[in-house]
Amino acid sequence: MNGLQTLVDYFVNYPFVRYAFAVGLLIALCASLLGVTLVLKRFSFIGDGLSHVAFGAMAVAAVTGLTNRMAIVLPVTLLSAVLLLRTGKNTKIKGDAAVAMISVGALAIGYMLMNLFPTSANISGDVCSTLFGSTSILTLQKSDVAVCVVMAAIVLTVFVLFYHQIFAVTFDESFCSAIGVRANVYNLVIAVITAIIIVLAMNLVGSLLISALIIFPALSAMRVFKSFLSVIICSSVISVVCAAVGIVLSILFSTPVGSTIVTADIVVFLGFWITSVIIGRTRV
Amino acid sequence: MAQITCIDATLGYEDGVVTEGLSFTVETGDCLCILGENGSGKSTLVKALLGLKPVLRGKIERDPALTGIGYLPQQTVVQRDFPASVREIVRSGCLARMGLRPFYSAEDKALADRTMEQLGIASLAGHCYRDLSGGQQQRVLLARALCATRSMLLLDEPVTGLDPKAQIDLYELIAKLNRDGITIIMVTHDVNAAVRYASHILHIGGGKQRFFGTVDAYKESSIGKAFLAEGGA
Numbered sequence: 028m029n030g031l032q033t034l035v036d037y038f039v040n041y042p043f044v045r046y047a048f049a050v051g052l053l054i055a056l057c058a059s060l061l062g063v064t065l066v067l068k069r070f071s072f073i074g075d076g077l078s079h080v081a082f083g084a085m086a087v088a089a090v091t092g093l094t095n096r097m098a099i100v101l102p103v104t105l106l107s108a109v110l111l112l113r114t115g116k117n118t119k120i121k122g123d124a125a126v127a128m129i130s131v132g133a134l135a136i137g138y139m140l141m142n143l144f145p146t147s148a149n150i151s152g153d154v155c156s157t158l159f160g161s162t163s164i165l166t167l168q169k170s171d172v173a174v175c176v177v178m179a180a181i182v183l184t185v186f187v188l189f190y191h192q193i194f195a196v197t198f199d200e201s202f203c204s205a206i207g208v209r210a211n212v213y214n215l216v217i218a219v220i221t222a223i224i225i226v227l228a229m230n231l232v233g234s235l236l237i238s239a240l241i242i243f244p245a246l247s248a249m250r251v252f253k254s255f256l257s258v259i260i261c262s263s264v265i266s267v268v269c270a271a272v273g274i275v276l277s278i279l280f281s282t283p284v285g286s287t288i289v290t291a292d293i294v295v296f297l298g299f300w301i302t303s304v305i306i307g308r309t310r311v
Numbered sequence: 312m313a314q315i316t317c318i319d320a321t322l323g324y325e326d327g328v329v330t331e332g333l334s335f336t337v338e339t340g341d342c343l344c345i346l347g348e349n350g351s352g353k354s355t356l357v358k359a360l361l362g363l364k365p366v367l368r369g370k371i372e373r374d375p376a377l378t379g380i381g382y383l384p385q386q387t388v389v390q391r392d393f394p395a396s397v398r399e400i401v402r403s404g405c406l407a408r409m410g411l412r413p414f415y416s417a418e419d420k421a422l423a424d425r426t427m428e429q430l431g432i433a434s435l436a437g438h439c440y441r442d443l444s445g446g447q448q449q450r451v452l453l454a455r456a457l458c459a460t461r462s463m464l465l466l467d468e469p470v471t472g473l474d475p476k477a478q479i480d481l482y483e484l485i486a487k488l489n490r491d492g493i494t495i496i497m498v499t500h501d502v503n504a505a506v507r508y509a510s511h512i513l514h515i516g517g518g519k520q521r522f523f524g525t526v527d528a529y530k531e532s533s534i535g536k537a538f539l540a541e542g543g544a
Contacts, residue, residue, distance in 0.1 A: 195403040
């Protein structure tokens with residue numbers, strides 16, 4: 028009970044703990060919503076690739092000394108997302124190769140820039156916190172929280188409004204085009220939301236672990252549930268619960284926030300996997 | 312009356328012509344089978360008919376009264392393991408009528424229910440798509456196409472991967488829909504099924520149109536005779 032008492036004290040006395048919870052849970056919710064679509068469209072690695080792009084952009088922002096890093100990270104990531112999702116057809120370089128190329132390229136250039144133009148004495152510390160998430164989630168200002176809430180609200184609104192279209196485009200693009208639903212437009216919507224989520228999630232878990240936040244809840248839910256809606260709902264519940272548990276544990280045991288959340292996601296995934304084996308997936 | 316008129320159309324990509332000289336018409340209530348070997352341009356023709364791909368030369372005219380074409384695409388890998396209920400998939404056929412309304416109307420839902428009833432999959436409505444047999448999955452996709460439109464169905468290799476019994480069941484179902492007045496265009500390389508169920512045959516190969524006409528004329532033509540002998544009829 029001592030731990031719980033400490034936690035309640037933190038929560039009541041320190042606004043940054045409340046901010047961390049608010050931001051963490053919102054990011055987890057948004058990431059899980061799109062995760063189902065990305066996993067089903069075989070785009071799991073796009074999250075990973077984009078996060079590396081965001082890392083590169085972050086390095087550029089740090090080097091140029093911009094105070095508002097979002098101003099450069101978000102547009103660059105958005106652009107890459109659009110480019111990557113367009114590479115599905117009619118391009119010389121196929122999807123997975125394009126993702127690998129852009130992501131490793133951005134990673135290399137970002138790291139080089141950070142070394143060439145160091146902004147602080149502790150370069151490896153800077154790099155590590157960008158890659159694996161930092162304690163920055165516990166040092167959020169009120170304005171950061173506001174930005175995050177607005178972005179999350181945009182993601183959630185777009186997702187709810189275009190839920191059926193996103194479902195249909197995920198399931199069958201050619202049918203959608205044939206009946207006059209503009210599949211390209213909705214693919215673009217998916218790309219844009221993905222980019223926003225990745226930029227948001229960088230604050231929480233760092234760029235290397237973002238994919239985990241996106242794919243684990245979706246994969247867990249898909250083990251057990253049998254309709255798209257139930258998979259989406261289950262996936263967001265898993266994601267939010269894991270984020271909450273992860274943040275609590277990381278505060279209590281001073282572990283890194285990002286990896287604690289992802290570990291919670293992995294544990295849940297194993298649980299769902301075992302459940303699916305036990306109940307058996309084939310009925311009808 | 313003609314729902315689709317194709318006049319000396321040439322199909323292909325930027326780097327080459329796939330097939331040329333396509334001239335045929337599809338009348339209301341027809342069942343047109345498109346035959347041809349792999350790579351003869353069948354799928355390119357499908358895309359052109361759907362309006363997803365422009366013709367290089369010539370033209371394909373669609374009757375303005377033809378509101379849309381219900382399309383049954385070939386199954387993709389993604390779909391076989393897709394966690395969605397049959398009801399969700401069938402309803403998505405109504406999507407084009409939704410506009411910016413973020414939910415399905417009561418009529419759309421009722422239409423989806425009636426269509427599932429008609430195709431004998433009402434009892435599967437709550438089941439997961441990936442748990443169904445191949446034949447059941449095709450019925451679900453057929454129901455979705457019928458929710459989109461009831462004037463014309465375009466089926467791309469509908470029986471691929473089905474066992475013989477399921478193939479016959481699906482062909483019979485398609486024939487029944489055709490008798491109910493729905494125009495059918497079916498791409499297949501099963502020549503025996505084509506002459507059994509179609510009213511007209513379009514045969515493409517070698518980069519051009521080899522035959523267009525009624526089934527009876529096809530059976531009498533030299534290409535039809537050769538192809539039927541090959542198909543083991």
